[in-house]
Amino acid sequence: MIKFLDLQKINARFETQFQEKFQDFLSLGQYILGEEVSTFESEYAKYCGTKYCIGVSSGLDALQLIFEAYKILGKLEDGDEIIVPANTYIASILAISHKGLKPVLVEPNLETFNINPIEVEKAITPKTKAILGVHLYGKLYDVAALNKISKAYNLLLIEDAAQAHGAVYRDGRKAGNVSNTAAFSFYPTKNLGALGEAGAITTNDSALAEVLYRLRNYGRGTSYKNDYKGYNCRLDEIQAAFLRIKLNYLDEDNNRRREIASRYFQDMNSENVKLPYSKDLNEHVFHLFVVRSRRREELKDYLYKNGIETFVHYPIPTHKQKAYQGLNNQKYPITEKIHKEVLSLPINQLLETQEVEKIVAVISNYK
Numbered sequence: 001m002i003k004f005l006d007l008q009k010i011n012a013r014f015e016t017q018f019q020e021k022f023q024d025f026l027s028l029g030q031y032i033l034g035e036e037v038s039t040f041e042s043e044y045a046k047y048c049g050t051k052y053c054i055g056v057s058s059g060l061d062a063l064q065l066i067f068e069a070y071k072i073l074g075k076l077e078d079g080d081e082i083i084v085p086a087n088t089y090i091a092s093i094l095a096i097s098h099k100g101l102k103p104v105l106v107e108p109n110l111e112t113f114n115i116n117p118i119e120v121e122k123a124i125t126p127k128t129k130a131i132l133g134v135h136l137y138g139k140l141y142d143v144a145a146l147n148k149i150s151k152a153y154n155l156l157l158i159e160d161a162a163q164a165h166g167a168v169y170r171d172g173r174k175a176g177n178v179s180n181t182a183a184f185s186f187y188p189t190k191n192l193g194a195l196g197e198a199g200a201i202t203t204n205d206s207a208l209a210e211v212l213y214r215l216r217n218y219g220r221g222t223s224y225k226n227d228y229k230g231y232n233c234r235l236d237e238i239q240a241a242f243l244r245i246k247l248n249y250l251d252e253d254n255n256r257r258r259e260i261a262s263r264y265f266q267d268m269n270s271e272n273v274k275l276p277y278s279k280d281l282n283e284h285v286f287h288l289f290v291v292r293s294r295r296r297e298e299l300k301d302y303l304y305k306n307g308i309e310t311f312v313h314y315p316i317p318t319h320k321q322k323a324y325q326g327l328n329n330q331k332y333p334i335t336e337k338i339h340k341e342v343l344s345l346p347i348n349q350l351l352e353t354q355e356v357e358k359i360v361a362v363i364s365n366y367k
């Protein structure tokens, strides 16, 4: 069976380095907000090209802290409308709701799976204060269009970059550096994954960074002076140490994913399987390789019978979830079509060439 993703195998490559780090960690006895966190923050900021990186406890916390910080800075208030793609993972939308803000769901573009700028502009009201763009499946959203809209309507632009570590825009800027501020997740399955929970926020805005460094740590700075009602949302020291090791391999791993994607684009050929958007490969880090099929369940079974494990990202859109009953009567036909038709094929840096060839052949034989 070709596994969709073998996390044990992904991390086995770094075992010796992890063990050395863990030994140092035990000798040092510095467990919380130590040198590994601060060094990772400088290294990840440098990688993304931003002035600041704030290490936090997860991707969801990164998003929530961004909204909270903007409230503290007076740029957002309760009830403000935040535009977000309807087909994102539920975490993006939860962060908005949990902070007393109102998620305004907008349809994506069927080709790129990313938020449709034309629909964004239609959804703007006097209460709209921000756009939460999501680089879904690892592909940058339409950076030029969203920047233009956010400037024209004076809206904050926030990236959910949880799936796009290392994606490069055509002007050379990376995911995390094409908006006001970005949230990253280092959940173990992401392109840059920790061995537990972890996340980060990047920004060039010094006032925002200043609030965030405190907010994640009870609202305090270096002393016991608390200016805000903060949280315990710190990036764990040992996760930062592991992430520092893995960051060195991120570009290489992303390139391997692109290489596999190129092979899929070149040779995969079935009338009943629609391949994803294949242009601007640098803007995509192929966190997922998502195809569409009218007979998705049948395709999934066929692949499984042929030894290929796949997943659906995601089976139920947020507005159809019980948790979001208030949104249930709204219609998002493109989003619903996507959730019915998508299937994620294996794509990770450890897939062997012969496995890639098998996946290509099995799909191409699908009638």
Ligand SMILES: *Cc1c(COP(=O)(O)O)cnc(C)c1O
Pocket (backbone or CB within 6 Å): 058, 059, 060, 061, 088, 089, 091, 092, 134, 160, 162, 163, 184, 185, 186, 187, 198, 199
């Ligand atoms: C993974 C993910 C998150 C949440 O990250 P966690 O670290 O699991 O909290 C948010 N948004 C998107 C798009 C994600 O893929």
